[in-house]
Amino acid sequence: MSKIYVLDTNVLLQDPYSIFSFAQNEVIIPAVVLEEVDSKKRYMDEVGRNAREISRLIDKLRHKGKLHEKIPLDNGGILRVELNHKSFHRLQEVFVEHTNDNRILAVSLNLLNEEKSKEQGKEVILVSKDVLVRVKADALGIQAEDFLSDRVVERDDQTYSGYKEIYVNSEVLNKFFEKQELQTIELVNHSFCPHQFVIMKDLYRSSVSALGKVDATGKKVKPLLFDSDPVWGIRPRNVQQKMAMELLLAKDIQLVTLIGKAGTGKTLLTLAAGLMQTEDLKNYIKLFIARPIVPVGKDIGYLPGEKEEKLKPWMQPIYDNLEYLFNTKKQGELEKILAGIGSIHVEALTYIRGRSLPEQFIIIDEAQNLTKHEVKTILTRVGEGSKIILLGDPHQIDHPYLDEFTNGLTYVVEKFKHQGISGHVRLEKGERSTLAQLAADLL
Secondary structure (H helix, E strand, O other): OOEEEEEOHHHHHHOHHHHHOOOOOEEEEEHHHHHHHHHHOOOOOHHHHHHHHHHHHHHHHHOOOOOOOOEEOOOOOEEEEEOOOOOOOOOOOOOOOOOHHHHHHHHHHHHHHHHHOOOOOOEEEEEOOOHHHHHHHHHOOOEEEOOOOOOOOOOHHHOOOOEEEEEEOHHHHHHHHHHOOEEHHHOOOOOOOOOOEEEEEEOOOOOOEEEEEEOOOOOEEEEOOOOOOOEOOEOOOOHHHHHHHHHHHOOOOOEEEEEEOOOOOHHHHHHHHHHHHHHHOOOOOEEEEEEOOOOOOOOOOOOOOOHHHHHHHHHHHHHHHHHHHHOOOOOOHHHHHHHHHOOEEEEEHHHOOOOOEOOEEEEEOOHHHOOHHHHHHHHOOEOOOOEEEEEEOOOOOOOOOOOOOOOHHHHHHHHHOOOOOEEEEEEOOOOOOHHHHHHHHHO
């Protein structure tokens, strides 16, 4: 028997095409949801874009019939805008306030009671990204679910780490040390992605191990090329940092994604690799650094001054790392160095649309705050001869409509893991300080 799904506003603002995600069932959009979507249309961000997209989509469906009646969808389902079930009579004893959330709950509850009165009534399910709305629904006896079809992975342990630890016979290790390569088919019962790292340990001698990287074809495992010399004074401190540096310095890998907690060295390693390849090796004509402007906590509001002065508070984490790499001691010294070099550009992602970025080493910091659409916009700006690095921690998201499974960074990691031009590593160990590591683990 088909079901009735009532959609909360945040579902449509997260994914305008979510109405097609419920197979051959009935999808209900309460009238208050349309009001909320309408109030977001003028926003100049991803929420506004999605509000405008769902508005256009519903307008196209309007030509198939009246919205308050059943409109057929291409996937066999039915869409209806609900106008007649907004009464607060059954809800007012529990939730008195006439808020938009409560109006959506009222629609769901009244539909549920109507279906219960029928001989073969349908199951009514409220779909919301808002945890408290789902809690309220449970209190009222309404079945509630999170919207999960936009998730790239279902659980944290399913995310791609970029490396694999396996146990092999000593003969396999000896062959790897002697021949400096292995065929992946020799590592029985294991499958690999291109540029995935392999930590091979001896089955019987725990002290013997080898670190290799699968090539772009996925058929061979070879030793790391960049494993010893420091890069702009930075030397990798753990095995995952070695893997990250390998990807950052590899000319044939055009897309690198690095995920890790605060203090794992993502930004510092990437800036060091970018400076070396831009300033020393001249592989790229420019080092382009950007991050999304998403505040942590209360927004600081409008800032005075020119564009550079306005951006300085948002970009300060980047400047902190550059000060460390350039070993600056005095105030204003870094600005003079950057002005003298001229090839290092620090920007906000606000200004990237419409640009083309050829022959550049591009660093996108805090990429976990990007939506799927935004990350697509950024990657399609990458020109010929460029390399782009996306950095972030999916567990530290400040965007109101994203989580660790739906953000743009996780999306790119999972979609590109089988591509020969990309590489990924999840950094595990914090190297900033003992306190920073404890804070990342405990808090």
